[in-house]
Amino acid sequence: MKFKSLGISLMLFLITGCSFPVEKEKDSENRPTSLFNFVVIFADDLGYGDLGVYGHPTIRTPHLDQMAQEGQKWTQFYVGASVCTPSRAALLTGRLAVRSGMTSKKNRVLFPDSHHGLPQTEITLAEQLKAAGYVSGIIGKWHLGHKKEYLPTQHGFDSYFGIPYSNDMDNVSSLAQQDYSSFWTSEARKKTESFNVPLMRNEKIIERPTDQFHLTQRYTEEALSFIEKNKNQPFFLYLAHSMPHVPLFASESFEGKSKRGIYGDVVEELDHSVGQILNSLKDQGLEKNTIVVFTSDNGPWLVMNTEGGSAGLLRSGKGSTWEGGMREPTLFWSPGNITPGVVSELGTTMDLFTTFSALANVPLPKDRILDGVDLSPVLFHKEESPRKTVFYYRGDELYALRLGDFKAHFKTQDPYSNFYQTHRPPLLFNLNVDPSEQFDVANEYPEVLKAILEVRQEHGKNMVKGPDQLQKRG
Amino acid sequence: MKFKSLGISLMLFLITGCSFPVEKEKDSENRPTSLFNFVVIFADDLGYGDLGVYGHPTIRTPHLDQMAQEGQKWTQFYVGASVCTPSRAALLTGRLAVRSGMTSKKNRVLFPDSHHGLPQTEITLAEQLKAAGYVSGIIGKWHLGHKKEYLPTQHGFDSYFGIPYSNDMDNVSSLAQQDYSSFWTSEARKKTESFNVPLMRNEKIIERPTDQFHLTQRYTEEALSFIEKNKNQPFFLYLAHSMPHVPLFASESFEGKSKRGIYGDVVEELDHSVGQILNSLKDQGLEKNTIVVFTSDNGPWLVMNTEGGSAGLLRSGKGSTWEGGMREPTLFWSPGNITPGVVSELGTTMDLFTTFSALANVPLPKDRILDGVDLSPVLFHKEESPRKTVFYYRGDELYALRLGDFKAHFKTQDPYSNFYQTHRPPLLFNLNVDPSEQFDVANEYPEVLKAILEVRQEHGKNMVKGPDQLQKRG
Numbered sequence: 052m053k054f055k056s057l058g059i060s061l062m063l064f065l066i067t068g069c070s071f072p073v074e075k076e077k078d079s080e081n082r083p084t085s086l087f088n089f090v091v092i093f094a095d096d097l098g099y100g101d102l103g104v105y106g107h108p109t110i111r112t113p114h115l116d117q118m119a120q121e122g123q124k125w126t127q128f129y130v131g132a133s134v135c136t137p138s139r140a141a142l143l144t145g146r147l148a149v150r151s152g153m154t155s156k157k158n159r160v161l162f163p164d165s166h167h168g169l170p171q172t173e174i175t176l177a178e179q180l181k182a183a184g185y186v187s188g189i190i191g192k193w194h195l196g197h198k199k200e201y202l203p204t205q206h207g208f209d210s211y212f213g214i215p216y217s218n219d220m221d222n223v224s225s226l227a228q229q230d231y232s233s234f235w236t237s238e239a240r241k242k243t244e245s246f247n248v249p250l251m252r253n254e255k256i257i258e259r260p261t262d263q264f265h266l267t268q269r270y271t272e273e274a275l276s277f278i279e280k281n282k283n284q285p286f287f288l289y290l291a292h293s294m295p296h297v298p299l300f301a302s303e304s305f306e307g308k309s310k311r312g313i314y315g316d317v318v319e320e321l322d323h324s325v326g327q328i329l330n331s332l333k334d335q336g337l338e339k340n341t342i343v344v345f346t347s348d349n350g351p352w353l354v355m356n357t358e359g360g361s362a363g364l365l366r367s368g369k370g371s372t373w374e375g376g377m378r379e380p381t382l383f384w385s386p387g388n389i390t391p392g393v394v395s396e397l398g399t400t401m402d403l404f405t406t407f408s409a410l411a412n413v414p415l416p417k418d419r420i421l422d423g424v425d426l427s428p429v430l431f432h433k434e435e436s437p438r439k440t441v442f443y444y445r446g447d448e449l450y451a452l453r454l455g456d457f458k459a460h461f462k463t464q465d466p467y468s469n470f471y472q473t474h475r476p477p478l479l480f481n482l483n484v485d486p487s488e489q490f491d492v493a494n495e496y497p498e499v500l501k502a503i504l505e506v507r508q509e510h511g512k513n514m515v516k517g518p519d520q521l522q523k524r525g
Numbered sequence: 526m527k528f529k530s531l532g533i534s535l536m537l538f539l540i541t542g543c544s545f546p547v548e549k550e551k552d553s554e555n556r557p558t559s560l561f562n563f564v565v566i567f568a569d570d571l572g573y574g575d576l577g578v579y580g581h582p583t584i585r586t587p588h589l590d591q592m593a594q595e596g597q598k599w600t601q602f603y604v605g606a607s608v609c610t611p612s613r614a615a616l617l618t619g620r621l622a623v624r625s626g627m628t629s630k631k632n633r634v635l636f637p638d639s640h641h642g643l644p645q646t647e648i649t650l651a652e653q654l655k656a657a658g659y660v661s662g663i664i665g666k667w668h669l670g671h672k673k674e675y676l677p678t679q680h681g682f683d684s685y686f687g688i689p690y691s692n693d694m695d696n697v698s699s700l701a702q703q704d705y706s707s708f709w710t711s712e713a714r715k716k717t718e719s720f721n722v723p724l725m726r727n728e729k730i731i732e733r734p735t736d737q738f739h740l741t742q743r744y745t746e747e748a749l750s751f752i753e754k755n756k757n758q759p760f761f762l763y764l765a766h767s768m769p770h771v772p773l774f775a776s777e778s779f780e781g782k783s784k785r786g787i788y789g790d791v792v793e794e795l796d797h798s799v800g801q802i803l804n805s806l807k808d809q810g811l812e813k814n815t816i817v818v819f820t821s822d823n824g825p826w827l828v829m830n831t832e833g834g835s836a837g838l839l840r841s842g843k844g845s846t847w848e849g850g851m852r853e854p855t856l857f858w859s860p861g862n863i864t865p866g867v868v869s870e871l872g873t874t875m876d877l878f879t880t881f882s883a884l885a886n887v888p889l890p891k892d893r894i895l896d897g898v899d900l901s902p903v904l905f906h907k908e909e910s911p912r913k914t915v916f917y918y919r920g921d922e923l924y925a926l927r928l929g930d931f932k933a934h935f936k937t938q939d940p941y942s943n944f945y946q947t948h949r950p951p952l953l954f955n956l957n958v959d960p961s962e963q964f965d966v967a968n969e970y971p972e973v974l975k976a977i978l979e980v981r982q983e984h985g986k987n988m989v990k991g992p993d994q995l996q997k998r999g
Binding site: 100103104105106107108109111113116120126127310311312314315356357361362363364393395456481483484485486487489490 | 587830835955
């Protein structure tokens with residue numbers, strides 16, 4: 052009985068036999084006459100359960116809570132990968148990172164000693180929107196290649212202010228000799244000098260090590276300037292905060308202020324930043340033709356104990372293909388345009404490329420496979436999402452697949468362990484009924500499992516994996 | 526650094542040397558000139574994570590979410606015990622159940638073959654408010670004694686409509702022979718006839734077995750009538766829903782409608798019920814002098830798998846002294862009186878007795894120890910809660926104690942297991958920083974542990990345990 056509606060959706064999906072992602076007719080109602088501006092606020096390692104409006108008991112996020120009230124709170128929104136580099140590649144290209152080669156089995160992200168980055172053949176959202184005259188800026192963490200030819204300014208962004216990789220990278224040499232985990236329990240982790248991270252403007256390093264205590268604040272100020280400066284033309288602002296990725300640093304006004312400890316301080320400063328940006332948009336009368344999206348790159352870094360976040364009721368966290376690794380708290384905001392409410396339809400960060408392209412009337416590239424769908428029907432009319440699938444990759448391997456309400460795990464592995472388990476038959480969970488992935492129902496739904504395996508096969512047929520850019524040398 | 530503020534609160538608490546619970550001067554501002562009406566809506570086995578506003582991804586609770594918006598959403602609100610009977614005794618008497626004897630080590634709740642119930646010597650909230658001329662009604666589950674002398678009408682309630690114990694009790698004899706757990710996976714659990722539960726009006730059985738499909742609906746209709754009938758005098762309505770305690774039953778309009786399965790259907794019907802009640806209060810202009818509280822008797826019944834709820838990010842559930850067993854989603858609502866917002870101060874259901882007594886100007890009984898505090902400063906001014914402690918009893922034994930931000934576990938035990946672990950030294954968790962009780966900090970905070978042990982000793986000194994009413998025969 053309780054699976055009836057799910058069964059029907061699934062059947063419809065199979066009967067229509069459509070390939071996926073499904074691209075719907077573009078929706079043209081309820082749009083402002085001018086083009087939308089796009090602001091994507093991307094947190095780093097924020098967990099599904101870390102905002103007030105997603106149930107955290109002691110982290111106070113009044114601005115994000117209000118953004119959720121005024122906009123849409125998505126409860127089943129995913130990222131393209133459970134770690135940083137491939138997740139960001141997916142967001143900006145609208146494609147699974149396995150296609151661009153921005154993922155790797157061994158080292159799963161780029162490191163300061165990596166040689167390469169996002170290939171020039173990839174089209175970023177910034178490049179895509181240029182066709183419609185957008186000015187694009189990135190403020191924050193890039194992590195798609197720190198050598199000159201891979202920097203944001205080489206990938207369609209008109210300006211860049213931020214750090215090129217994670218804020219814990221490039222430990223000073225004295226620390227490199229220490230045991231990694233003992234470092235994270237030492238006092239050294241609290242010093243900004245322990246991380247020799249460069250701060251860049253466009254293609255120049257302007258500070259090193261970066262003063263991480265004021266990163267959130269400085270990013271915010273830059274964002275406010277960018278909006279002010281570009282308010283008379285369509286713009287795309289990608290504000291990729293460095294926080295709450297460890298090491299955690301908050302400015303004087305926030306440090307020691309939250310009940311949740313330093314992790315809470317940092318999230319509360321992000322919340323304040325979001326409030327400043329939304330207020331600035333309102334003050335300048337831009338809120339009616341700007342879409343703001345808030346989400347994060349992957350789940351909480353649980354091994355960091357209380358300095359890592361919480362996935363709430365979801366299982367596991369960053370690095371994992373369990374829900375906690377890839378489902379993120381996600382808000383869409385555009386007063387008067389986006390229909391307010393809670394949305395439990397499926398969406399992913401890759402859909403932003405497709406959706407924004409549609410809204411900017413820029414045709415999608417025809418020479419490559421995109422993994423996004425146009426979410427406009429959901430955003431503007433709270434209709435059903437055209438997305439019916441989610442692919443959970445670890446490195447270049449498909450570990451799990453969601454089809455409608457159900458998710459099958461072909462393989463599971465702890466976030467930072469080399470041990471994995473292959474599941475034959477796959478584990479099967481009904482995520483709407485069992486979001487914590489506790490009750491395997493593979494035996495009860497053989498037809499669902501069969502359908503998922505068909506989707507996997509179809510997906511595999513069309514998959515051309517890009518050469519691994521993360522391990523590549525020379 | 527991050528524990529600084531906690532340390533200060535704790536020190537202040539110890540320096541002032543006050544006993545607890547602390548009773549503050551009564552607050553008299555912001556009150557309507559007439560007496561407040563009180564409506565307590567009490568769910569059964571609802572988990573901390575089961576409402577939209579507490580982070581559930583697929584259960585839709587728009588009315589409760591709106592109630593939270595218009596009122597206060599408490600994130601650290603507790604019940605008096607992790608199972609039904611002692612939790613309800615605590616709510617209605619304002620005292621830990623161990624004082625009234627309404628808890629027991631062996632059978633932890635009353636059963637249909639129990640002989641006794643809440644002693645006549647106890648003063649219920651209904652009796653207490655009678656002194657100020659309140660009319661009191663209970664609609665729903667009582668579970669404090671089903672023999673005539675223990676019924677609600679013998680305990681200060683002017684009217685009663687509901688079931689005398691849990692909706693899974695009194696299985697028909699053919700089922701009693703079955704294995705308990707196999708019953709819960711059988712189709713029989715979905716039949717209302719499988720449970721020979723009586724429905725009572727005042728002291729008479731009016732239906733048996735109760736039609737459980739329409740319990741929520743009928744309770745709601747009764748509640749609306751009660752409000753309509755008593756709107757011209759101060760009233761106390763205790764609406765103790767039978768749902769979402771298994772067996773789960775929803776009416777035709779809700780069954781099969783939620784994405785979360787039958788558990789979601791049932792919670793969504795409760796949400797609808799809350800909406801009807803709040804709207805009715807508004808329609809009759811009663812919202813400005815009525816305080817509505819929504820909470821539940823204990824955490825989710827996890828052993829029921831997908832038919833049990835979710836404690837969200839909290840550990841364990843019903844039957845346990847981990848947070849998931851005793852911290853509940855709790856909303857206070859009174860537009861124009863209660864200051865809206867999120868509250869992470871401490872409160873318990875026992876505080877309702879003290880708070881409502883203060884608001885009704887009824888002096889507290891002097892001949893007994895009460896365990897409540899007056900929450901008025903928090904409700905009306907969002908000030909600090911006078912409550913600094915929470916006592917977590919299992920049966921008549923104190924398993925854990927919260928003081929300020931910290932909770933010590935002296936003993937832990939799985940909800941339905943006979944195995945327990947005694948902890949020497951106790952486990953210690955900072956609940957504000959680590960709400961999931963994962964990181965024991967006993968070694969880091971010996972002074973906190975010492976303070977908690979002092980509080981325990983003081984508490985023990987004043988503890989007179991009432992004779993066990995649950996096992997008592999004859």
